[in-house]
Amino acid sequence: MTRPPDEGVYRRTTEVEQQESGVLGNTKHPDGEPWAWPESTWRRIVERARAGRNLKPATWPDRAACAVALSFDADHDTIPLRDGLESPMMISQGQYGSRRGVPRIRAILERESIPATFFYPAVSALLYPSEVRALSGDGHEIGIHSWIHERNNLLPYEVERELSFRSADTLSKIAGTAPVGMRTASWDFSPNTLRIIREMGLLYDSSLMADDDPYELLEDGEPTGIVELPPEWIRDDAVYFNMARFEGLRPYTPPSAVEEIFKAEFDGAFDEGGLFVLTMHPDVIGHRSRIGILQRLITHMKARGSCWFATHAQVAEWCRQRAAPA
Amino acid sequence: MTRPPDEGVYRRTTEVEQQESGVLGNTKHPDGEPWAWPESTWRRIVERARAGRNLKPATWPDRAACAVALSFDADHDTIPLRDGLESPMMISQGQYGSRRGVPRIRAILERESIPATFFYPAVSALLYPSEVRALSGDGHEIGIHSWIHERNNLLPYEVERELSFRSADTLSKIAGTAPVGMRTASWDFSPNTLRIIREMGLLYDSSLMADDDPYELLEDGEPTGIVELPPEWIRDDAVYFNMARFEGLRPYTPPSAVEEIFKAEFDGAFDEGGLFVLTMHPDVIGHRSRIGILQRLITHMKARGSCWFATHAQVAEWCRQRAAPA
Amino acid sequence: MTRPPDEGVYRRTTEVEQQESGVLGNTKHPDGEPWAWPESTWRRIVERARAGRNLKPATWPDRAACAVALSFDADHDTIPLRDGLESPMMISQGQYGSRRGVPRIRAILERESIPATFFYPAVSALLYPSEVRALSGDGHEIGIHSWIHERNNLLPYEVERELSFRSADTLSKIAGTAPVGMRTASWDFSPNTLRIIREMGLLYDSSLMADDDPYELLEDGEPTGIVELPPEWIRDDAVYFNMARFEGLRPYTPPSAVEEIFKAEFDGAFDEGGLFVLTMHPDVIGHRSRIGILQRLITHMKARGSCWFATHAQVAEWCRQRAAPA
């Protein structure tokens, strides 16, 4: 951890993000064109937050066949807010997440006796504090998910760090317990995020995708003890159901096909005795035509055999304790 | 209603819309970067047109299991016109809505004895006045849907207000009765739209999406008495079937999958005893390969049990009268 | 036909096309913002090439239940060429249309004894003249489809006119008979196209979409005698199967779903006793995983009852002769 925070990368990344929807490949990198980079450049980039030890344990609690960690990113109104958009229509779609999505999800989890993890942007928690308290009271975990769904790769180190600490503090005050894990907003894990997670003393992250099963994060080749619980766009409801008027994103995939994908991802985890991490959003999965996916998925999982349904924190703790010595 | 009209927001929103298809998140907001906003900024934005009291009534007329409000946005030629596009091909797609779409829809509604709401841009009504009169004569409701499908968020308060009043007046003259409800074009409800709706003395709006069932709109926390009948992109045929040559929008979802989605949304409404609002467009759903979706959906709804098929105005009036005191 | 050619529109349309994939709605129109246009502006725009008399005949030849006009736009290499793209990979995709697509299509049409219409950009016909002659020799119709798949809305009247006449002349020389109908490339029918079609003395156009069945085109309200055989993006294989690396266009719709759509469009035509126009491309439908759509569609059509399979010219001629007096 002697590496200084990476200040130089954020400005360039901003430009890349800005160009990504238009022109690819012509942003100037300080080391020149990628095909002309020295080996040290690409090795440095890939080593920043690398997958290290596989932390899949020999057994799960109660000899369960696999582990299932359901998560809900309760972004609510923060998606338009983070872009400075004031459209009442977009804001109302966020409020739907709290008004309709969360109650439907909560009812299913209660009926099925399944604990889950709810990742809250701090602003979302401040808009709906009683919702956070009720979920926490139900035994669900509350995790960190940025301040206002900001994009970490657009921020310098100090700003990302301050927002991360403030977000954790805000959730602690509202939920009554300190969060132990982070999911970056839009999985926008910056070159500085791992350093900040270590400074915060967190147990786990859930943003990087180098495996299906838990692994230990390496920072510049050094083991960190941080557990990664890998998400994937494939196991994210928003990928298939988002609607953006001007970007060509549409809910083109029918719910039955999304159900097929989620079940196939779970079946792989079950067959391998591994971990199944699923990311949903109350304002996405919570709709009448989609909430059945969650219900039918749970029914399918229970029908296949014994699954350990647990919060992200519980899975991370179990895996960390059983990790073989490095 | 002492808040002055929001003049400052429209210019910025214009820029955001212009950037939305290209670069997100780098438009300057007068209060600075969203992650640096004071709490007062994001609270002001979310409170402009918030969902208040749930207006779902204890019972529907004739003890129906749920309410069904079918609507058709009869945009016809106005989609290319509002963008200043003069392509005869695009114009012909709009004429199809009147020449083929409306007759097919009207025949189904008559055969099934279902009243519906047709929202007309005023220019569309001026192009096809006999169509408007015939639908009105059939007992269908004619609702406000902008002047020429303009984008409200690109307009200052005075222009949006003048076009809204003029549109209502135009429909009154053509249909013979004054419209009582509005659906904003593209659900582009601006920060000034609620204020204008109150000035017009309308019964309801159908543009905001904070719930599935009817609710009362709050303006800056104050109850307005305006009934919101929530639409959703999910329940809109154009989302799945639109075709734009240069934007990557294509009719990727097969009709059978759209039917699956609409039925699942209805089934949720039926099971909950709630409201099902469906938005269609004569030039979209009216095609030979799609009109069957509407017919099969109606057959499915009637087979499930007693549904109250009503216009938006009838639903809004029923819910307003039965609302518990605030 | 006293209206002067529309020279003013092409420059603006160019700008609109250029902005369409980026920013919508902010191109300056000489008459100002569309919501502020005088009525004369939008009436003039919609009247340029309007649908007039319905030309669906009382009966089809041999008392067939409906008419089927299959067409193939043999663009081959012209798609990358028209954009000035020299990528050998893209060029090879065009050659596939001639090397693999046309032979597979020709074999099916011969086996099923179905005449069809092949629309050729002149450059494509010049690259593959023996293919044009062979198809013509099989009894298929050769129709006009631009010079090099240029976009008409980017051209001034004189250029569009010269390219149209030269294209017709080129096809005449190669195929040995003069073409009698036109399909504009990308259905990019400009404000001047109808005037040019009249000057060329053509029988029909197949670019505008105001109906499913044949209709007479009106120019500024005046009957032209030109028969429109309406295509639609819905009945176009490329919409579902195109692949563009940088635009987000992908073949997201599986072949079985495209087959569902085409069959449903045909079934509507059969049930109504109308016309079914289908547009395909040899380099799109000709692939091993897609050619079966055409075969199964033909099998389905023949199984439903007696269909009149005819070229576009045959359908247009039949309808024109049977049209009721204007």
Next chain:
Amino acid sequence: MTRPPDEGVYRRTTEVEQQESGVLGNTKHPDGEPWAWPESTWRRIVERARAGRNLKPATWPDRAACAVALSFDADHDTIPLRDGLESPMMISQGQYGSRRGVPRIRAILERESIPATFFYPAVSALLYPSEVRALSGDGHEIGIHSWIHERNNLLPYEVERELSFRSADTLSKIAGTAPVGMRTASWDFSPNTLRIIREMGLLYDSSLMADDDPYELLEDGEPTGIVELPPEWIRDDAVYFNMARFEGLRPYTPPSAVEEIFKAEFDGAFDEGGLFVLTMHPDVIGHRSRIGILQRLITHMKARGSCWFATHAQVAEWCRQRAAPA
């Protein structure tokens, strides 16, 4: 091969690529607007790397009904790297390809006794050299796939040539044998690529798409002896499953539909006695919900009859030896 390398085309192509996601058709070509080009211009462009003799042999080894060439483009971390993107999330998606994708693929190929071809960007091979050696040791072929997944059309001749030779040399050193074939990254075969392939003395290319079966490449009309084994976007897993946050690319097509497409492409090859080339990516097909596509496809192929499963090099060699004299 007396034509000088094409230096002039790369600058213009760069501009076209940059505009492709935004505005099409307005890049200046040195010969002017494509509709005004002299015939020599479009003939020169189409002749650069044209399909010549069909190299489909009279019989396959052991009288197999068809040939199957499975390939895996092991891009791993190079996709974000080639664009200068340093996002740890994107990098982790690449590492997944090595950590999870390759082992699953290797297990299936071993169990089914199928040799395949793995195309490696040199940087990917340098990041995972033991993986390359293990695959080579299993009997799989290692093929050239650029240095760092750079876009050839953005490079001048000398740079493309130097990177191509260096990539081949790097793979030789790691795998222990010299590669004999190339697949350009993103099938971005430049106007100079064929010349470079000839200079390298390669046996085959797998980037161009003018046929389903093998063919000989012509350079400016001259036979080259180079065997083309044609890929297609249709037979590429990434087309359907890619996910790009800002471009509107999403995994909209469910795995069962991708399986339908791949099977239909294979069935065509089987029925014709031809070649089936399939392109996959370890970080795409390797996921739990997708790897079953590969397994079920192999089961389907073996069930249909005797297939010759071979590396690209084996197929190219077989076809070259059996080619009729030119």
